[in-house]
């Protein structure tokens with residue numbers, strides 16, 4: 071379907087730990103220049119998949135080819151061609167920003183003029199120029215993250231694996247980080263990124279949803295919404311738990327689930343939204359606290375998890 075070639079080809083990839091199956095016959099392709107989001111709750115098998123694709127963990131079964139190389143047969147060749155930012159990225163806290171870059175450059179065999187050029191470039195892109203002599207442990211979380219990203223792309227890999235790169239940083243830093251990832255992809259880098267922030271998945275071209283080691287759904291964000299959420303959705307801002315019992319019995323209402331500090335009421339397509347809204351108002355909820363909303367990937371995820379289990 072896609073004109074771009076597949077640069078990551080995963081077929082029935084499986085990893086067992088003893089009798090426990092952490093990754094269960096997962097199959098997908100990632101195309102050149104694509105941002106592929108790999109989503110799932112803690113323990114779903116995201117890191118285990120990434121570690122196999124990076125040549126750090128041997129598959130129990132199935133195959134994966136990264137840049138055409140079989141990860142089980144030649145993991146060392148895979149490692150040279152990819153960038154990898156691990157979930158607990160391993161910067162040296164006592165080193166200055168530039169010294170960390172220098173250390174990782176050494177591991178990739180990048181030195182001299184090439185290092186200077188690349189370091190300048192990365193410090194600028196990652197907005198770390200003014201922090202080049204700051205001790206890494208003194209950097210705010212968002213800065214450390216950008217430095218870890220810089221270290222993982224020093225050797226200009228065409229394929230980049232990011233394992234929960236934005237865990238634990240504030241929303242502003244997360245947005246900045248995604249802008250950087252997007253700019254890499256625009257220039258042709260293929261990115262496979264895991265996250266459990268559903269809002270971040272909206273930035274991805276396609277998203278795979280992992281549930282208990284299985285790839286339970288795979289499509290673009292819009293495609294997933296269309297496939298899994300046909301219903302209309304009303305958000306009701308109320309913390310009144312008693313509403314639920316009444317609202318779920320209204321004609322046309324399929325479900326009412328907590329969503330942050332509000333409720334998401336799903337109304338079957340074809341049923342009258344207005345009637346449902348009127349009925350909720352009649353229960354004492356002000357009209358300003360009821361709004362029609364578009365389904366989010368979080369809604370999709372809840373639906374997919376529900377069906378998979």
Ligand SMILES: Nc1ncnc2c1ncn2[C@@H]1O[C@H](COP(=O)(O)OP(=O)(O)O)[C@@H](O)[C@H]1O
Nearest residue numbers: 087090092110111112113114115116117118119
């Ligand atoms: N080395 C290991 N030995 C045993 N179990 C493991 C090992 N690594 C991961 N697991 C288990 O495999 C499952 C998937 O883990 P992981 O891939 O880290 O999930 P995620 O990254 O989606 O949070 C978890 O239940 C985890 O405990």
Ligand SMILES: [Mg+2]
Nearest residue numbers: 116117118157
């Ligand atoms: Mg993980």
